[in-house]
Amino acid sequence: MKPNHLTEDEMVLLHYGESPRPVEDREHLAACPDCRTRLERLASDLAQLDRLPVPARGDAYGRELWQRLRPRLLQAAPERAPFFALAVRPWMLASALAALLAAAFLAGRFWPRIPAAPAAPAALSADARERVLLAEVADHLDRSQIALLEFLHADAAGGPDAEHERRFAEELVAANRIYRQTAARAGEPGLASVLDGLERTLLEIAHCPTPEAREALRRRIDSEGTLFKLRVLRSQLGRREKSAAPPPSGVRS
Amino acid sequence: MSTAGALDFPAKLTFPPAARRNGAMGGNATDSAGEREAAFRELVEQHGRMVFRVAYRITGNEADAEDVAQEAFLKAYRSFDRFDSRASFSTWIFRIASNCAIDVIRRRKTRPEIPSDVEGPDFPVPASVAPSPHDALASAQVGSRLREALAELSPHERTAFVLRHFEGEPTEEIARCLGVGVNAAKQTVFRAVRKLRAALAPLRESLP
Numbered sequence: 204m205k206p207n208h209l210t211e212d213e214m215v216l217l218h219y220g221e222s223p224r225p226v227e228d229r230e231h232l233a234a235c236p237d238c239r240t241r242l243e244r245l246a247s248d249l250a251q252l253d254r255l256p257v258p259a260r261g262d263a264y265g266r267e268l269w270q271r272l273r274p275r276l277l278q279a280a281p282e283r284a285p286f287f288a289l290a291v292r293p294w295m296l297a298s299a300l301a302a303l304l305a306a307a308f309l310a311g312r313f314w315p316r317i318p319a320a321p322a323a324p325a326a327l328s329a330d331a332r333e334r335v336l337l338a339e340v341a342d343h344l345d346r347s348q349i350a351l352l353e354f355l356h357a358d359a360a361g362g363p364d365a366e367h368e369r370r371f372a373e374e375l376v377a378a379n380r381i382y383r384q385t386a387a388r389a390g391e392p393g394l395a396s397v398l399d400g401l402e403r404t405l406l407e408i409a410h411c412p413t414p415e416a417r418e419a420l421r422r423r424i425d426s427e428g429t430l431f432k433l434r435v436l437r438s439q440l441g442r443r444e445k446s447a448a449p450p451p452s453g454v455r456s
Numbered sequence: 457m458s459t460a461g462a463l464d465f466p467a468k469l470t471f472p473p474a475a476r477r478n479g480a481m482g483g484n485a486t487d488s489a490g491e492r493e494a495a496f497r498e499l500v501e502q503h504g505r506m507v508f509r510v511a512y513r514i515t516g517n518e519a520d521a522e523d524v525a526q527e528a529f530l531k532a533y534r535s536f537d538r539f540d541s542r543a544s545f546s547t548w549i550f551r552i553a554s555n556c557a558i559d560v561i562r563r564r565k566t567r568p569e570i571p572s573d574v575e576g577p578d579f580p581v582p583a584s585v586a587p588s589p590h591d592a593l594a595s596a597q598v599g600s601r602l603r604e605a606l607a608e609l610s611p612h613e614r615t616a617f618v619l620r621h622f623e624g625e626p627t628e629e630i631a632r633c634l635g636v637g638v639n640a641a642k643q644t645v646f647r648a649v650r651k652l653r654a655a656l657a658p659l660r661e662s663l664p
Contacts, residue, residue, distance in 0.1 A: 212646045219620060219645075221627060248653050248660075251598055252621060255606075257509050258518050264508065265501030272500060272526055276493070276533050353610065366636075367612065371562070 209238050214245050337444040340382055340394075344437045347375055347401055351430055354408050355421055365417075372409040376402060397436050404429055496536075500529055503546055507553045513618040514557035516607055524560055528553035547629065554615050554633045561611045598659050605655030609648050616641055617648035 209217070209228060216222045232239050350371050357368060383398035404424060411417045424430065504525060511524035531552050532539070539548055606614060612634055619625040619633060631641035 211650065215646055215649050216642075244660075245649075245653070248656050249621060249649070251656065252602055252606075252652070254595070255599060255602060257512050258521075260505050260508055265504035268504040268508075268525060268529070269497050269500045272529055273493075273497075275526070275530055276496065357610065367562075367610075 208235065209242070211241075211245070214238075214242050217242065218245055218249065337440055341437060341440045341444065343375070343378055343382060344433055344440065347379070347405065348430065348433050348437070350375055350405065350408065351424060351433070354417075355424065355430075365411075369409050369411075372405045376405045376409060379405060394436065397432055400427070400429065401433065492536075496529075496533055499532075499545055499549070503549055504529075506546065507549060510550060510553055510618065510623060511557050513622050514554065514611075514615050515560055516603065520557075520560050520564070524553055524556045527556045531556065550623075551633045554619065558611045558615055561614075598656070601655055601659055602652065605652050608655075609651060612636075612644055613648040613651070616644040617652070620645045 209231065213222065213228065217225065217228050222228050232242065350368070353371070354368050357365065379398055379402045383395055383402060386398060387395040404420075407416075407420050411420055507528055508521050508525045511528070512518060512521035515521050515524060528549060532549050539545070606617075609617065616630050616634060619630045620627070625633075627638055627642050627645070630645070631638045634641055634644070636644070
């Protein structure tokens with residue numbers, strides 16, 4: 204018989220039929236009322252989850268799904284991955300494109316204009332560029348806040364989510380670098396400074412090797428108020444977005 | 457799912473070799489395309505509800521679950537050449553759907569929407585077994601807290617827990633779905649259970 208009480212993790216394995224020592228566990232349970240009670244409580248807790256409903260889908264759901272899917276399938280040839288897809292992940296392309304787009308808007312918005320030359324007709328007005336720019340940077344800050352929150356709330360040991368955290372942080376670092384450089388060139392030192400701090404933090408999340416380092420980084424994020432700074436900056440951008448918004452149609456300025 | 461095994465993908469549903477190699481572009485393009493479509497239709501009809509259910513459990517949102525279901529089958533169709541027909545289609549589509557659902561949660565940027573209520577079973581409850589107002593309130597509180605707690609799990613934790621608890625998947629399959637080692641998958645389930653139980657603890661006295 205197993206001499207010690209069962210841990211919660213061992214009980215979870217037993218509950219789901221995956222205990223590596225089921226016979227010993229059962230023998231222990233037979234002799235240990237305390238563990239029996241704890242196992243019953245675990246089963247009762249988990250049973251509560253079975254009461255959560257799932258929206259009903261009838262027998263015809265598969266046919267309905269097929270009807271919605273079919274037009275899209277007709278356009279979808281079986282995949283032949285291009286050679287570069289092996290090396291470039293979709294998120295890399297997406298973030299690179301988003302960052303390049305935003306950098307283009309940033310450049311158009313902030314770089315000094317040459318007043319002498321008559322301006323060629325622009326595809327977007329300066330106001331429209333500013334709105335898109337603000338939205339892009341605000342979106343980047345939102346994503347960065349999520350990355351920091353996920354990192355702060357993850358287990359110290361990391362686990363499988365740590366890999367996602369790292370990838371997410373790497374993705375954000377690439378975009379952040381372009382925003383920071385453009386903000387510095389455009390004479391926005393406050394924005395550039397916050398983005399600089401954010402970039403260092405994201406880099407550390409992306410390359411945080413040990414649980415100790417992760418814990419130390421968490422403490423530093425807390426003590427430096429990184430999240431707070433991001434929120435303040437995000438709020439300021441939100442106000443700028445509102446003031447840059449076009450007047451409602453029909454309203455003359 | 458895991459209970460179905462390889463037998464849930466009968467030979468007649470296997471895409472014809474020409475279609476699998478050439479899609480709809482082989483010498484017998486029309487026949488291959490037709491056979492492919494018919495075979496895939498059968499798979500969608502057979503597995504659609506399961507995919508929706510898993511997607512809903514993971515995303516916690518009905519509209520997202522619909523999107524995930526469509527996206528998963530679309531991806532499966534596009535990459536069918538990579539499917540090993542000796543394996544179970546249900547397991548394969550299940551992995552694709554789980555990963556689509558994780559992507560949706562990550563793209564959503566915020567915590568998943570917590571449905572305040574979902575239609576329950578469509579049958580009358582006899583008065584004799586209907587819960588008392590007190591029990592009904594307690595049950596609603598527990599349900600609400602659990603939905604919140606599920607929404608607060610990380611995408612990996614939620615997926616691992618859904619696969620383990622609701623779908624009865626073994627840890628090895630959860631590890632394959634998440635692309636992690638078996639021990640990591642096990643620890644993820646443990647962590648999810650701990651968090652869910654911690655959320656329930658204050659309400660334990662009122663559990664039905």
